[in-house]
Amino acid sequence: MDRFSIICPLLAIWVADQSANATNEAKKVRIDNLHCVYTYCLNNVDCRRTLLLEYFGEQYLSSQCKKYIATRCDNCCSVAQTKLIDFTILTKHIISLVDQLTKKLRSTTINQVIDILKGSKQKTIKDAGYDKLEQFNIAEEVSRINLERLLSKLILDGYLHQDISINDTYGTATAYIRVGKINTFPSPITLSVCLKKENPDVSSTISNNSIHNRLVDACLIKLKDELKLISSEYNIKYSTILSETALKQMALTMPRTKQEMLRKTVEMTTIKYDMYKLDRLLSITCLFGSKLDEEKREDLISGGLKRKREATTTTTTTTTSSYFQDKTNSNIKKKK
Ligand SMILES: [Zn+2]
Numbered sequence: 001m002d003r004f005s006i007i008c009p010l011l012a013i014w015v016a017d018q019s020a021n022a023t024n025e026a027k028k029v030r031i032d033n034l035h036c037v038y039t040y041c042l043n044n045v046d047c048r049r050t051l052l053l054e055y056f057g058e059q060y061l062s063s064q065c066k067k068y069i070a071t072r073c074d075n076c077c078s079v080a081q082t083k084l085i086d087f088t089i090l091t092k093h094i095i096s097l098v099d100q101l102t103k104k105l106r107s108t109t110i111n112q113v114i115d116i117l118k119g120s121k122q123k124t125i126k127d128a129g130y131d132k133l134e135q136f137n138i139a140e141e142v143s144r145i146n147l148e149r150l151l152s153k154l155i156l157d158g159y160l161h162q163d164i165s166i167n168d169t170y171g172t173a174t175a176y177i178r179v180g181k182i183n184t185f186p187s188p189i190t191l192s193v194c195l196k197k198e199n200p201d202v203s204s205t206i207s208n209n210s211i212h213n214r215l216v217d218a219c220l221i222k223l224k225d226e227l228k229l230i231s232s233e234y235n236i237k238y239s240t241i242l243s244e245t246a247l248k249q250m251a252l253t254m255p256r257t258k259q260e261m262l263r264k265t266v267e268m269t270t271i272k273y274d275m276y277k278l279d280r281l282l283s284i285t286c287l288f289g290s291k292l293d294e295e296k297r298e299d300l301i302s303g304g305l306k307r308k309r310e311a312t313t314t315t316t317t318t319t320t321s322s323y324f325q326d327k328t329n330s331n332i333k334k335k336k
Contacts, residue, residue: 097116118142154180
């Protein structure tokens with residue numbers, strides 16, 4: 001089942017909606033709108049904010065989105081480098097393939113077209129003789145998701161047309177494609193594809209952890225020293241007031257208020273806190289807590305600068321895949 005089939009039930013409702021006496025034009029607008037959403041969801045490369053605002057006629061640079069790590073969209077988080085590929089030649093092959101299939105079968109689906117383009121080894125493909133077609137395995141190097149994106153774009157741009165067929169008995173919908181009304185190419189058919197994925201910043205995680213551990217250790221030493229001092233003032237062992245485990249708990253959580261300390265340190269009680277004036281321990285956890293905050297802030301800023309530097313080196317180039325540059329049919333790669 002192709003991904004489009006997933007939204008077909010929704011299409012079935014929209015197409016079959018007679019209650020609002022929807023005209024064919026209105027239905028077409030609805031389907032186009034749904035197709036826009038589908039194309040948006042398929043896009044795993046371009047900045048989500050750019051795509052959304054472009055839809056509403058506004059301009060937004062993805063560099064703006066990349067600027068703030070915490071609020072980056074999923075695509076800006078995962079894509080390090082993109083490349084604009086010219087798919088015009090492949091598009092011509094796709095249109096020709098869809099034309100042949102619809103003439104032979106009267107209908108075809110996105111899934112079937114992609115299977116042929118990708119050189120599927122399915123028995124049905126071989127039995128139907130599709131492995132003998134000129135377009136068989138022509139897009140071996142293009143990922144399935146990018147082919148789906150390309151086909152979706154071709155439908156939106158009018159190069160292909162999608163018909164929704166409703167099964168009256170089951171209320172299910174199937175999407176068929178055929179050649180659309182547009183068959184000229186005033187400008188190249190391009191698609192930005194992901195060249196390099198963003199690596200999770202391991203070094204930053206390690207440094208974050210080591211900063212945290214270092215501060216926890218230092219905080220624990222200070223807490224122990226202070227508790228020893230307090231216990232000596234009362235002539236008791238320091239473990240009588242709090243155990244080593246409780247101190248470790250305190251160092252790890254670095255509470256900032258009395259309530260927080262009571263809540264986060266199991267052995268701590270209000271009586272103990274007031275009796276031994278343990279606000280002296282609180283002042284230590286507050287101090288180390290704010291140090292940790294400061295370190296995290298600096299790390300975030302330096303991480304942001306690092307990402308910003310990387311973002312400026314991110315290249316977006318227009319290239320025709322060498323694979324599709326060859327216009328002679330004799331050189332079209334075919335599966336043997
Ligand atoms: Zn973004």
